Amino acid sequence: MRDITYTLPYVCLSNIFQHLEKDQRSLHSCVFVNKQWCMSAIPELWRNPFESPDQQQIALINTYIACLPHVIQQRLRITSTLTQPVTFNYPAYIRSIPVNLIFLTVMEWCESKIEAETPCERMKKELSKALCRNFLSQAAYIDCLDITSANDLNIFRLYGASSKLPQIHNLKVNNEYYSDQFKTISRLCQNIQSLIICQTEHIKLGNYTDLVKIVKAQSKLQNLSIESQNIEGFKVVWNGLVTSPHARKSLISLTIEHIYFDPTFYTKFLQQLTIFENLERIVIKKWFIDQLNQDEIQAPFREFKKLNTIIVKQYDLPLEILEPVFQYSSTTLHTLQLKRLQNYNLERVIELLSTYCHNLKKFIAPVTINQSLTIEELFKGCQQLEYLHIYHPSFDFKKVHPLNCPQYNVFNAMDVDEYLLKLKHIFPESLRTFKVYFIWFFSPSVLEKFLDGLMIGKDNGILEFCFSQGLSEEHLEVVKKYPKNNIKLI
Template identity: 25%
Template structure:
């Protein structure tokens, strides 16, 4: 019966299985099933998922592919398996560099052996789809391996062919190591990255990253994370990306209570005029997200609100119910909503402040003009704002309100929403004013 299905059909079936456990059971059926399942199981042995910890056995399997003639440090005590049945390195599609280093050091691999492992990826014609350098959530396992990782990273320039099919590149949060050489290597060997997430803190890295962006032909999503003024270089390079439809700015602030990351630089969001003007020319952008960013209330950012006229999603969030937003960019947010009120389907405004902020005009624009809006999350300070939301003339399906004013009577809120329109399938009301007191 196996011969009635091609490997392509089996791949489609196996990828539809709900868990890896189900896929592992396919290995036990017969050799044909195993040959179809193994490539899928070994696509991401070092993981990119935040909850994933690499197994030491993965490195032991990869070590078996290093030629016997290759010399390594004589002090190493390596556990090397016998010759594998499958070409495991060639199946690798998702690669988290810090997790790879941690797994290798756990297996007593020296810098020289790790470099040989990287070369194996190139020799076995590995073609990565997703590449992540540093996962801040994994940092507690990575600190002791920092020096080895710093020494090995430049050697990616010797195996750049593995990046030729890359579609996702994540270099966010500023792990303190020189990355300009890596950026240039990827730029010279890859043309079809669709999503880039980066942090920029040095001029040479900013310039190299700008070259990487210019070399791409199909970039759709760009995220700037925890960066300083040198991020202006890659932002300027976005101007020629005609497929770009989503931009994110995240974690650019000076609030030390708002960050638990190992490598973090405290600064506000700052870009030069050339970068803002270049971003304003990216008129195909329809999704904008700001998360934990300070400095957006500067007039410098206003030009983007006048040219982003077809947004379908706008998100702004800052702080927690215990961390207040002191610099909410109301003017920028109002302008973005005003210019895209006919197209917006999703608006998330999630900040926390003890001070009253007048957003009545903003809410009135949303309620009366955002006719296609389906999802709204917004803070409320007055009953007038609440009444405007209740009378909204749009297609709301999901509504989340959080009350920041204790003077708003809870019974008034319940009375207004006692007869929620049937089209709203999700309604959430949070009383942060009462949580904080």
């Protein structure tokens, strides 16, 4: 029987390969399966090549040079070092143009390939322009544009920009001022759905006015990220956002980074946050505040209508910042994820959640091993909980694999036989996923009592104890008795 994967329609293969967008090695392997797979995988492999860490940068530029018209190659006096003609028109597949990364990649190529007598600095800029111009000319459409630190290369002045760039849905800028580039964006690009504003500290406030024009021009803006080290500049952009009738209805996700609030502005900020009718997600990074005026915060605010997810990425977040956010999202908050937070008062967080957020369904947080023995209070206060994942603050999901971690010896071990049985009796009925990344000791007999009649792990859930110690064949035999619980002991 013929393998069905060899005869799938192109659209099916394309949809499959889109899920491998960040796995360049797997995508590259798919190219060599057969001709059909190659034709479907190549567009995905080349849609955003400059941001791929696995890509050979010099080879990448050589390929794109080979795709330049010969007249351009002759004018720049450059040639590709590829030994064979290119098989595809690779610029046609690009969907993201990160101007600064293109310039840096060209710079690397120039430093390794350009002859000494060639004016290298001029060549870097001219070749970068030629590549960007070719992308604008050949690409079917451009979805993402990043003009942060663009080295004075104004892409909007290149031929093809006025026809291709109005299509972009994702834009990343900072408030470094390149001529009238921001004014051009607000006039041409009005279909942006995701906007990232990376601000720097020493910028004239007048430049923020043009950023506001970009924000107000977007009728479909769903995701906004603002990094600001200049509180006065942030206030200008924030005022533009809250006075935009489009953003009030369209905004779904908001990320704010590096803000030092004064108490009066924070109170106003909270009140204005609630006017975004469809806001579902807030990401908090580096929020700081002077002493909070609790009387003003406790004044009656309008509650969030749809805010269901709060993500905190900060080592030292003052918890008083979170209390009013929890209070005014009390009925809607479903997910709380704390990242990199250390030395914080977990008991206070649980107290706030138990007081305000009875509908919480998902809780993810770094905790110490001693703090892990207090989570029953969270179960008592949040009876709708479906997903719990706690892990040691030193655990690094990106760099450390649970099976290969020499630093686990810094994690204190703890016997949890009695605690496991105690937990079982207070688990919320809705809990389906329970993941613990600590060195917990428990005996096979206690494990069997714990699993008997337990619903956790069923209905696509997971029961997972990562890097637990003292596991034996007896533990594994117990696990085999409960195949429906999706149990992982690592």
